[in-house]
Amino acid sequence: MSDIRVASRYAKSVFDLANEHSILEEVHNDMVSIKETVEESRELELALKSPIINSSKKLSILNSLFGSSNDLTKKFFTLVVKKGREADLFETAKQFHLLYNSKKEIGMAEVITPFELTEDLRNSFKEKVRKLSSKESVELKEKVDKSLIGGFILNFEGKQIDDSVKTRLQKLEQSLVK
Numbered sequence: 001m002s003d004i005r006v007a008s009r010y011a012k013s014v015f016d017l018a019n020e021h022s023i024l025e026e027v028h029n030d031m032v033s034i035k036e037t038v039e040e041s042r043e044l045e046l047a048l049k050s051p052i053i054n055s056s057k058k059l060s061i062l063n064s065l066f067g068s069s070n071d072l073t074k075k076f077f078t079l080v081v082k083k084g085r086e087a088d089l090f091e092t093a094k095q096f097h098l099l100y101n102s103k104k105e106i107g108m109a110e111v112i113t114p115f116e117l118t119e120d121l122r123n124s125f126k127e128k129v130r131k132l133s134s135k136e137s138v139e140l141k142e143k144v145d146k147s148l149i150g151g152f153i154l155n156f157e158g159k160q161i162d163d164s165v166k167t168r169l170q171k172l173e174q175s176l177v178k
């Protein structure tokens with residue numbers, strides 16, 4: 001079975017339990033913390049995937065890093081490690097976050113600009129996506145790509161708005177070559 005399918009099933013199970021026990025916000029915060037920590041730490045990702053590190057050591061690492069997590073999250077760590085699926089923990093946290101966003105009507109978007117966004121620009125992008133997607137709110141992931149020169153690329157719900165200077169120059173070049 002593929003890793004994403006396994007992670008999706010685990011995420012759905014934990015999501016349903018958290019929702020049923022009215023601790024969805026707490027468990028969601030734990031999952032976001034797991035996702036962000038693994039994204040920022042290549043060493044942790046490698047440790048969780050390593051066949052050399054034994055399961056009890058992996059569980060110890062998880063408990064020491066996320067010791068303040070909700071009891072359900074800690075039990076989930078134990079289950080995942082017991083089943084030998086600790087390598088799927090990151091993907092499970094991502095899938096949980098997607099389920100949470102869907103339930104809460106939170107749209108997800110990515111904006112790529114050649115510079116760091118100001119708070120006003122950030123809010124402007126969120127508002128634009130909120131209107132176009134009719135979501136309650138928007139979670140905006142920001143990336144900086146200096147090669148864009150100016151403008152932006154906005155991705156959401158499988159759509160892309162590319163208003164970058166780089167793309168405009170490429171289109172101009174193509175039209176001149178013809």
